[in-house]
Amino acid sequence: MTLAPAPPDTPAHEATRTAPRRQTIALVGNPNAGKTTLFNALTGLRAKTANFPGTTIELRVGALRLAGESVRLIDMPGLYSLSAASSEERAALDGLLGLAPEHPAPTALILLLDSTNLERNLFLASQVLELGLPTVIALNMVDLAQRLGLRIKVAELSRELGCPVVPVVAKTGRGVDELRAELERVIARRPDVPHQPAAERARQLDTQSQHQRYDWAERVVGRCVVHPDRQIHGRSEAIDRVLTHPVVGVVAFLALMLGVFYLIFSLASIPMDLIDGVFGWLGDVAAGLIPAGPLQSLIVDGMIAGVGGVVIFLPQICILFFLIALLEDTGYLARAAFVMDRLMRRVGLPGKAFVPMLSAHACAVPAIMATKVIDDRRDRLVTILVLPLMTCSARLPVYAMVTGLLFPTQPLLGAAAFTGAYSLGILAAISMALIFKRTILPGQARPLVLELPSYKMPSLKTAFFVMLDRGIIFLKKAGTVILALSIVLWWLANFPEMQPGDVPAGTAAQVAALEAQAAALETAGQAEQAALAADQAADLISQQQLAHSFLGRLGHLIEPAVLPMGFDWQLGVGVLASFAAREVVVSTLSILYGLGEEGAEGAALVDQMRAATRPDGSLVFTLPVCFSLLVFYVLAMQCFATTAIAAREAGGWRWALLQLGYMTVLAYGAATLTYQGLTWLGAA
Amino acid sequence: MSSATLESPGLVPLAGLGKRARGTIRLLEMAGDELNRLAGFGICMGRTVELIKRGDPLILRVYGTRIGLSARLAQCIHVEPADGASPDTAEPR
Numbered sequence A: 001m002t003l004a005p006a007p008p009d010t011p012a013h014e015a016t017r018t019a020p021r022r023q024t025i026a027l028v029g030n031p032n033a034g035k036t037t038l039f040n041a042l043t044g045l046r047a048k049t050a051n052f053p054g055t056t057i058e059l060r061v062g063a064l065r066l067a068g069e070s071v072r073l074i075d076m077p078g079l080y081s082l083s084a085a086s087s088e089e090r091a092a093l094d095g096l097l098g099l100a101p102e103h104p105a106p107t108a109l110i111l112l113l114d115s116t117n118l119e120r121n122l123f124l125a126s127q128v129l130e131l132g133l134p135t136v137i138a139l140n141m142v143d144l145a146q147r148l149g150l151r152i153k154v155a156e157l158s159r160e161l162g163c164p165v166v167p168v169v170a171k172t173g174r175g176v177d178e179l180r181a182e183l184e185r186v187i188a189r190r191p192d193v194p195h196q197p198a199a200e201r202a203r204q205l206d207t208q209s210q211h212q213r214y215d216w217a218e219r220v221v222g223r224c225v226v227h228p229d230r231q232i233h234g235r236s237e238a239i240d241r242v243l244t245h246p247v248v249g250v251v252a253f254l255a256l257m258l259g260v261f262y263l264i265f266s267l268a269s270i271p272m273d274l275i276d277g278v279f280g281w282l283g284d285v286a287a288g289l290i291p292a293g294p295l296q297s298l299i300v301d302g303m304i305a306g307v308g309g310v311v312i313f314l315p316q317i318c319i320l321f322f323l324i325a326l327l328e329d330t331g332y333l334a335r336a337a338f339v340m341d342r343l344m345r346r347v348g349l350p351g352k353a354f355v356p357m358l359s360a361h362a363c364a365v366p367a368i369m370a371t372k373v374i375d376d377r378r379d380r381l382v383t384i385l386v387l388p389l390m391t392c393s394a395r396l397p398v399y400a401m402v403t404g405l406l407f408p409t410q411p412l413l414g415a416a417a418f419t420g421a422y423s424l425g426i427l428a429a430i431s432m433a434l435i436f437k438r439t440i441l442p443g444q445a446r447p448l449v450l451e452l453p454s455y456k457m458p459s460l461k462t463a464f465f466v467m468l469d470r471g472i473i474f475l476k477k478a479g480t481v482i483l484a485l486s487i488v489l490w491w492l493a494n495f496p497e498m499q500p501g502d503v504p505a506g507t508a509a510q511v512a513a514l515e516a517q518a519a520a521l522e523t524a525g526q527a528e529q530a531a532l533a534a535d536q537a538a539d540l541i542s543q544q545q546l547a548h549s550f551l552g553r554l555g556h557l558i559e560p561a562v563l564p565m566g567f568d569w570q571l572g573v574g575v576l577a578s579f580a581a582r583e584v585v586v587s588t589l590s591i592l593y594g595l596g597e598e599g600a601e602g603a604a605l606v607d608q609m610r611a612a613t614r615p616d617g618s619l620v621f622t623l624p625v626c627f628s629l630l631v632f633y634v635l636a637m638q639c640f641a642t643t644a645i646a647a648r649e650a651g652g653w654r655w656a657l658l659q660l661g662y663m664t665v666l667a668y669g670a671a672t673l674t675y676q677g678l679t680w681l682g683a684a
Numbered sequence B: 001m002s003s004a005t006l007e008s009p010g011l012v013p014l015a016g017l018g019k020r021a022r023g024t025i026r027l028l029e030m031a032g033d034e035l036n037r038l039a040g041f042g043i044c045m046g047r048t049v050e051l052i053k054r055g056d057p058l059i060l061r062v063y064g065t066r067i068g069l070s071a072r073l074a075q076c077i078h079v080e081p082a083d084g085a086s087p088d089t090a091e092p093r
Helices: A012-017 A035-043 A087-096 A115-129 A142-147 A154-161 A176-189 A207-224 A234-243 A248-289 A294-311 A314-330 A332-345 A351-359 A364-373 A377-389 A393-406 A411-438 A460-494 A505-523 A527-548 A550-565 A569-577 A584-592 A597-601 A604-611 A623-635 A640-650 A653-683 B032-040
Strands: A024-029 A048-051 A058-066 A069-075 A108-114 A135-140 A165-167 A449-452 B022-028 B048-053 B058-062 B065-069 B077-081
Touching: A024 A035, A024 A115, A035 A058, A035 A069, A035 A108, A035 A176, A035 A460, A048 A460, A058 A176, A108 A115, A108 A176, A115 A135, A115 A142, A115 A207, A115 B032, A135 A154, A135 A176, A154 A165, A154 A207, A165 A176, A207 B032, A234 A248, A234 A332, A234 B065, A248 A294, A248 A314, A248 A332, A294 A460, A314 A332, A314 A351, A314 A364, A314 A460, A332 A351, A332 A449, A332 B065, A351 A364, A351 A377, A364 A377, A364 A460, A364 A640, A377 A411, A377 A640, A377 A653, A393 A411, A393 A584, A393 A604, A393 A623, A411 A623, A411 A653, A460 A550, A460 A569, A460 A640, A505 A527, A527 A550, A527 A584, A550 A569, A550 A623, A550 A653, A569 A584, A569 A623, A584 A604, A623 A653, A640 A653
Parallel strands: A024 A069, A024 A108, A108 A135, A135 A165
Antiparallel strands: A048 A058, A058 A069, A449 B065, B022 B048, B022 B077, B048 B058, B058 B065
């Protein structure tokens, strides 16, 4: 998904001579000034999210009808200052504001100012107005300013700033029509000569003039705003005395997040079952339409099952994003970052990394997307790199299988193993963060500076849009990659096709006996029993097919490599098959142990696995093997949806591949250590 | 912070202001990009700030908004306490 401010092959001056290019308006303003709300009020439902080319800077782009013409509106990232931008933000800003020669300037700017905090907002305004672009100022939250007793002389302000000023209340839509009318006037006045890149002017945004800018802002406010005699600080400060308390604040935050998780897991199960049902139904329909054979198998077992296995996490991702967006909109998330900052800095990460780290316990995909709030690029990269070590919900079926194997009748020990697995993930993430901070991404966490905006009622609509955006990005990015990988894995698991001669004599006899039994039962009128026998025969054949396939052969091939972890070739196949989605290991093992895919659901799998023996007659799933398997799945990446999203958010595949690489090595090393250590202890 | 700081008479580190005390920023000892970042929040030479909550991070009021600031940065910001607000010396530093 890319976005360019104009078609790359039509430079601005050429475009104006031939066909007029589509007009672009950029929306600029401080964070917390109500930019997103105004953007939604102006564009409605037609916005989409895209990264500025070559950066991880995210922009929302929507369409706005002005004087019968469709104009593009770009919602820029919230900014406190043009000069404080990181190098990446700088690139995006230069491109969007017409400061880079290769990008045309926008037709006009909407500069959004928070009327309750004009001095600070005017600091950014002083920089933006110097760009010399046609600008309309939207003075937001005038209702709140009035309630605070501020009286703003709009005409006076417009004269001081040299551009139209429109008072608006973005939340209610008040003044939005006037803003449109003003934009139409500005666009109509637009000279036909394109704006020359004002690069040299922008470079003057140096530190020397900062205090002069504030002096100017104070003078303007002094002339245009009448302050009340007494300042009202409101309720936010009283709430913050509790929520920013070093102890009470942390407890309150953890309690709130517990509530969020409860909602995710309780609400998501309904749509997840629904999605499971829909993909099952799709598979049945496809199976009915396509004659049995490789094509049917590809579409049903490969594509539909593969994509369905990832889409099933969409409800969790959406709910998590919806709730985080709501919390952010209330202003609370800034407090969470504030109280967690001191604790997080001990591991070299900023407080803002904590919400993503908690979110990763549901799913790493939304957690990685939520790292956008972290200002410093190195801090953000380290957070992205370690997030997938947290125990996400896709690991739960694997944990359940292994703890079932280990402690079938001791729930307390099972719970302890579960807790241990969670703790291992957290510990590994903290350790890896410390290691990355001392090696490839050195430096302390960037010291905290953040605004604690006043609390407000969150907008369900804004949260809904955020959720929609994220959901679509997940489906597009993860969906396409997963589809491709599902096809590859399906091919590896189903080819070469087994010929009758490939079936070992013993198995062939077993299958023949079962089939004969099924036929006999059928004629005796015991249809249920007959179906059971037929299923058993089919499961035996799937087991042989998988063993015979490329994947099965690969399992044998890598057996020497997985042997140090205590794995046999079947577990090797499980590891390979679950490369794209870790939970697949359960159904793969179910097929390998002759229970068919459905076997993964019941207790039968665990029983079968517990009874499984090696060729020498010893048990496969001994205590060291089980713990080694658990440790491996705690630490291994085994999720291609996360890898795809990490590549998008980190700004390149090399980070995603580094992540995949280090996690695989870590998982391998730790599982080997576990197996060897426990074996040695057992022998000693 | 560094002992090489030329502590002008009457200036105290921001973190040394008493609670609810106000002061005017007179000296910022930090690199250019940090200066730029802080300036966007209104933490800039000549601005008057109020210390709302001490600790690490601490909370300031600048132009009516509250800003959370790490103590590490606050140590590098030197303010001239406003009239009537004496630097808090009772609190251990």
